[in-house]
Amino acid sequence: MNAPQTISQENTGSMKMLQAMVGIGLICALLIVLTYEGTLPRVRYLKEEALQKAIFQVLPGSNESVTFLIDEAGEIIAQPGKNESVNKVYAGYTAEGRLVGVAIEASGKGYADVIKVLYGYDPAAEKVIGFHVLESKETPGLGDKIEKDKSFQENFKKMDVKLGASGLSKEHPIIAVKSGLKQNSWEVDGITGATISSRAVASILEQSTSEWLPLIRKNMDEFKIKQLDE
Amino acid sequence: MSENADRTTMSTNDFIKGLWKENPVFVQVLGMCPVLAVSNTAENALAMGLATTFVLLMSNVLVSSLRRFIPKQVRIATYILIIATFVTMVDYAIQAISVELHKSLGAFISLIVVNCLILSRAEAFASKNTISRSALDALGMGVGFVFGLVCLGGVREILGNGTIFNISIFPDSFQEWIIMILPAGGFFTLAIWLLVFKTSNLRKA
Numbered sequence: 001m002n003a004p005q006t007i008s009q010e011n012t013g014s015m016k017m018l019q020a021m022v023g024i025g026l027i028c029a030l031l032i033v034l035t036y037e038g039t040l041p042r043v044r045y046l047k048e049e050a051l052q053k054a055i056f057q058v059l060p061g062s063n064e065s066v067t068f069l070i071d072e073a074g075e076i077i078a079q080p081g082k083n084e085s086v087n088k089v090y091a092g093y094t095a096e097g098r099l100v101g102v103a104i105e106a107s108g109k110g111y112a113d114v115i116k117v118l119y120g121y122d123p124a125a126e127k128v129i130g131f132h133v134l135e136s137k138e139t140p141g142l143g144d145k146i147e148k149d150k151s152f153q154e155n156f157k158k159m160d161v162k163l164g165a166s167g168l169s170k171e172h173p174i175i176a177v178k179s180g181l182k183q184n185s186w187e188v189d190g191i192t193g194a195t196i197s198s199r200a201v202a203s204i205l206e207q208s209t210s211e212w213l214p215l216i217r218k219n220m221d222e223f224k225i226k227q228l229d230e
Numbered sequence: 231m232s233e234n235a236d237r238t239t240m241s242t243n244d245f246i247k248g249l250w251k252e253n254p255v256f257v258q259v260l261g262m263c264p265v266l267a268v269s270n271t272a273e274n275a276l277a278m279g280l281a282t283t284f285v286l287l288m289s290n291v292l293v294s295s296l297r298r299f300i301p302k303q304v305r306i307a308t309y310i311l312i313i314a315t316f317v318t319m320v321d322y323a324i325q326a327i328s329v330e331l332h333k334s335l336g337a338f339i340s341l342i343v344v345n346c347l348i349l350s351r352a353e354a355f356a357s358k359n360t361i362s363r364s365a366l367d368a369l370g371m372g373v374g375f376v377f378g379l380v381c382l383g384g385v386r387e388i389l390g391n392g393t394i395f396n397i398s399i400f401p402d403s404f405q406e407w408i409i410m411i412l413p414a415g416g417f418f419t420l421a422i423w424l425l426v427f428k429t430s431n432l433r434k435a
């Protein structure tokens with residue numbers, strides 16, 4: 001006698017549960033979508049602004065930049081305006097149109113998550129002249145010193161990244177050394193308490209410079225000429 | 231008159247209890263993951279505390295206003311859904327406010343979802359009380375949480391980095407206690423603060 005009643009009661013119970021969950025789920029989804037859409041333009045704008053600022057920062061003296069794309073054949077072409085391609089670099093020029101250097105984005109595994117950095121390369125002096133962390137989730141107070149620590153930033157003010165005679169590989173690899181043991185300009189003086197993050201930065205730079213520097217040297221004229229007819 | 235007065239004391243009590251008597255960090259010992267992880271500098275601790283307070287307030291208000299509508303069996307799942315929504319919103323909002331701030335907090339914002347302080351206030355208070363009382367409760371707990379975090383963050387930053395809110399307070403000769411910024415330092419500092427709280431509460435009783 002009682003059995004059918006219990007079942008029907010349970011059914012209404014589940015219906016109610018379902019309604020509540022689906023209802024609240026929909027409201028939540030709506031709220032998230034609205035916030036996302038509402039903040040997206042501003043977030044995009046801020047990110048672009050931050051990137052632009054970072055480009056000028058890693059290329060001291062520059063105040064104009066042109067984006068260059070690299071195609072599959074290894075040719076570098078100027079590509080003003082926005083695009084989503086990964087294979088791009090930014091050339092920075094002074095107001096008079098002199099090439100200061102090339103800002104290159106690089107990323108790799110850090111201690112917590114992917115570290116995304118931007119560094120400036122001066123092709124004439126064959127040196128890294130600036131460094132900026134675009135994105136990192138390194139431990140606050142320790143690993144995030146790669147962004148703020150002044151003496152760590154000092155590593156990248158004039159880091160020697162000369163290419164060998166062949167023009168295909170560097171003379172010295174970029175390596176991290178223990179804090180205070182830096183002797184050569186291609187070594188990265190590590191941060192106490194952030195050894196893994198320091199090493200990660202060194203290996204990101206090592207990988208990225210090995211990849212990009214020969215390409216940039218090959219296409220050196222491109223960077224200079226493009227600016228002249230603009 | 232007396233009823234009015236009663237209501238005032240009750241609502242003040244809802245707010246006050248989170249600050250000291252039921253302080254979420256030192257008395258309830260809730261939400262220890264962010265307390266230990268983000269308290270290595272006073273600035274991070276403050277920002278994390280404020281973000282948590284916002285989520286706590288919004289989720290308490292929503293849970294309290296929906297308390298008659300949510301069936302008991304699925305309440306926890308619903309609370310998590312609500313909390314996760316507000317955390318996601320805070321995440322986007324912080325990104326839109328400042329890239330710098332998002333950079334320094336990014337990894338920990340999403341962890342607010344699993345802060346058991348927020349879930350416990352939803353379950354223990356908001357699901358049984360009116361919206362205004364729940365809001366007061368959330369504010370009190372939130373302020374108490376910020377207080378606890380900054381207490382830890384302050385001590386750890388001073389000893390571990392020689393600074394407070396990024397302002398140097400020691401001469402250059404000061405040797406930082408690196409251990410204080412490391413996770414172990416969080417446990418030490420928490421233990422000492424808990425000791426201080428327990429002794430002071432015992433003396434009063």
